[in-house]
Amino acid sequence: MTAPSTTTTTAPATTSADTVVPVRFDFAAALKDSLKSAAIAFGLSIPILAFKTDQSGGDIFLTPRWGLVAIFVSIIFGVRLLQHAFMATKAYRLATPDPHQATEAVHAEPNAFQKVSRFGIPFFLGIAIGFPFLIYLIQGGMNESRYWVDLGILILTYVMLGWGLNIVVGLAGLLDLGYVAFYAVGAYSYALLSTTFGLSFWICLPVAGILAAFWGIILGFPVLRLRGDYLAIVTLAFGEIVRLVLINWVDLTNGGAGISSIPRATFFGLPFTAGEGGFADFFGIEYHGMQRMIFLYYLILALALLTNFVTMRLRKLPVGRAWEALREDEIACRSLGINTTNTKLTAFAIGAMFGGFAGSFFAVRQGFVSPESFNFLESAIILAIVVLGGMGSQIGVAIGAVVLVGGPEVLRNLGFLTAIFGAGFDPNEYRLLLFGAGMVAMMVWRPRGLISERQPSVFLKERKAISSAHVKEGHG
Amino acid sequence: MRWLQDPILDVQHLTMRFGGLVAINDLSFQAGRGDITALIGPNGAGKTTVFNCITGFYKPTEGMIALRKPDGSHMLLERLPGFSINWKAKVARTFQNIRLFSGMTVLENLLVAQHNSLMIASGFTFLGVLGIGGYRKAESDAIERAKYWLDKIRLTDRADDPAGDLPYGAQRRLEIARAMCTDPLLLCLDEPAAGLNPRESHELNALLLSIRKDHATSILLIEHDMSVVMEISDHVVVLDYGTKISDGSPSEIRSDPRVIAAYLGVADEEVEQVASEIGA
Incomplete structure (x- = not known):
């Protein structure tokens, strides 16, 4: 009575080396994309930001706020451009853990910013x-x-x-x-x-x-x-x-x-x-x-x-x-x-x-x-x-x-933001919102x-x- | 017939029921001191349930499991709390699906296995925290012992890697080494050769034989790989549907018609013959 011996071999751990392609910063493309974002932001800001209704006596009239729109659009443009620049750097690759990290055991090595210096x-x-x-x-x-x-x-x-x-x-x-x-x-x-x-x-x-x-x-x-x-x-x-x-x-x-x-x-x-x-x-x-x-x-x-x-x-x-x-x-x-x-x-x-x-x-x-x-x-x-x-x-x-x-x-100490968002802006009111956003970002990265x-x-x-x-x- | 004269493990009338399901039915067998005893049987025969009863993961419904110490004293395993079976009765086990501490290094795995003796050396933590007493020495002794087993299972080079990073065969060997670090009298192995290639299972045989020879540890193993069972075991117990159908040396088992029937089934003529006898 001989049962066939098991001949299952364990497959060698396939650790396919991550081929790291150096990302070149394509300035023209980044500029184009940033301009696109700025255009969308401009389009969105016309109905939301560009006019303010002011009441004077019984009349309501619109106050144009083109300066605010300009600041808003340029912030979007600048941030988008910076984002593109950052995504092209080595630091970005190091700072981005593999999305598999939460769920799988492979390809989930901690990267530089997750280690203690x-x-x-x-x-x-x-x-x-x-x-x-x-x-x-x-x-x-x-x-x-x-x-x-x-x-x-x-x-x-x-x-x-x-x-x-x-x-x-x-x-x-x-x-x-x-x-x-x-x-x-x-x-x-x-x-x-x-x-x-x-x-x-x-x-x-x-x-x-x-x-x-x-x-x-x-x-x-x-x-x-x-x-x-x-x-x-x-x-x-x-x-x-x-x-x-x-x-x-x-x-x-x-x-x-x-x-x-x-x-x-x-x-x-x-x-x-x-x-x-x-x-x-x-x-x-x-x-x-x-x-x-x-x-x-x-x-x-x-x-x-x-x-x-x-x-x-x-x-x-x-x-x-x-x-x-x-x-x-x-x-x-x-x-x-x-x-x-x-x-x-x-x-x-x-x-x-x-x-x-x-x-x-x-x-x-x-x-x-x-x-x-x-x-x-x-x-x-x-x-x-x-x-x-x-x-x-x-x-x-x-x-x-x-x-x-x-x-x-x-x-509490971000008072300078009132210069951008108007005098009534209190960053403290956004505490829990930012807290939640931070937690979501944590879960992702x-x-x-x-x-x-x-x-x-x-x-x-x-x-x-x-x-x-x-x-x-x-x-x- | 060493298992009858000097048994290390004496199982008497062991029965385990899960609700209406009788997983083990009135099982009695002995495992000899210094023997490698194999527990075999088709899938679902109740082998792992026997292991879980011996190592305290289940409390048997009926029956007695006695461990005989070298000095002749008995310990009744079914009465001990789960963790004492390893610490007091010196029975260690491995698992069918490997249970290593995968986030700890290979060396740490072997040190966790020496927990109780290190715990005493560290004055139940009180002296260890203050840095007094012989903990430092005890720890270096424990590391020496771990090194001995690492050499034996050829994993010294990977001592500082996480256990979860090891290939499958190495994990199996590490689990055996970890169980051996608790210095057991009886080592229970649940399918140690499962998933190993022929070369690895040959090495496993050598490891198990050397454990028996060098460490006065008796081995009880569940195995489906007959090349392992027939080559190294001194005594084979065959289970089917929770009852013992055969018990003896490997050569006796090999020719026992009941064992062959349990594994391969019986020929159609025999079924017809039995059917005609009972008038069906």
Whole structure:
């Protein structure tokens, strides 16, 4: 009895080399196309822009606005020409990932702009450390830089939250839509412990982290049998439950009114006050309100870097590798003797712990917490930061936070646009529109996030980044 | 008949029902220590279900699966939680459709397999994060062990490539190496030669024989490729429709009429003969 032996041979991986045809910039054609676009824009602008109805008394008469039309048409012409010029450059080819990247494993290598430059990390770290000084120099004064330092603190808070959630979503592949619950637990832990028992921030910070981790485990136990969409829905519900408990348990949390006059953080026991025994007095410098802000800035920077350091460290430890293995294939993990439940719980707990740290920082910065700070939109923004940055990539998440939190703020400062679009133009009103457009652009050009490569945790000969085509997003 | 005298795996009256479907019906067999035991049968005979019961992916409806350790103690696999079957009872497995961690490098795949011992070395992460304790040494030992297996499966050059980038045959070998990194007493291979060309399946035979010789690991395998089964196995168990129809050495199996009937069917005359006997 002999069955015919299988003679199926695996076909050699056909990697047809992409024949890169150098694109020459055809100026005449580009000019022609740009003129065409400008003509269409002109045609469209006649009924829309060229005449404005003005009312004077009972009469309505048309005010021609040919100047505006001219500006509009020339912008279209210029942008189209620049687009053609850019599309002919090498940079464009490098910046355009293959459209297959979202769906297929072949021809989906990350390109130059999806990799982290070797100078990227020192550059960002330098900017982050020197930020208050840079702003001081640019704005030329302490008071003028207040807004910018405040924005820096806000961005770093989200960087930290993004890094915390990255452990759960990016490394372990567990979709968590209720991350803000742990942020809330941290914030309320500090708010309640400090206002009720008078404990200092430095004692409450670890306690808040531990409490948040504890709640992470409480949430983890019942939900970790669920996978994918179901897990996402249950974590979403958990986030809402925490918020509703905070609103309705009035005796403890003071309900929707929130907890106010939370004590400020001190610099190792030195309060940031003007009088005797304060920070300024101790160091013999002049008191300034910005000293506290700059201290808070460096505090959140230190906390964020701690998060990053611990995450990087964990990735090189067996638990971090088990998280990533879990994201890749849970069944194979179980067959290799990995306790998948415990591994998922550690991911939830550690991610929640950093959320708790960030929460207690939030409470100490604001001096006030209320349940409305912890709604679903916050969870969505944090998740968007992780997904936009590139799941699992630390630097990508940091860039994602800068773009998503800092980007809308930039819109406030686009006052010069009123010169083009008229005095009533407020770029801030277009915030969500631009936000949405940016997300759609991301889905088209960067489906796997801004930084879509995975660094191996260990290597034998050389460290080779792994293309996102092989890395799975996780489904559990 | 080593499997009767010194079995490493003793399956007794194993039954697995999925609703009304009886996938395995009262199956009993032994696998000998140091043997290569093959589990064969036509498609749908219940072979993979037996594997899933042994490795804890299914809880059997009835029956007992005992693993005998070298010191003579027993472990009842059907009572252990899924992950303990690998860690406590030392049973490793591979999958019919390869399940590698495709986004991790070849080396990382082999390190994930040594998770539990590394976890202890890193003080359950607490000491490892602080950088104290012997984790660094334990990790370099783990890498040494991974290197040994990489040499054995001839993938040392590709150690830093993602596992998903490897050709099919190499992925099969890597999956076996990954299972071996857990230091198993019993290695369960689900169709290790599927999709391999004759040369590759010949190499696979050599690898499996060397695993048995050098590592005191017994092997239980499901296979359709008879060149593999007949060449290397010491003991063959044949399943059909969830019941055992034959059990013995490869040469006995080869000439067993029930096995031939199960695989090739029976001649028309025999069907007519049986039909006339029962008066149909």
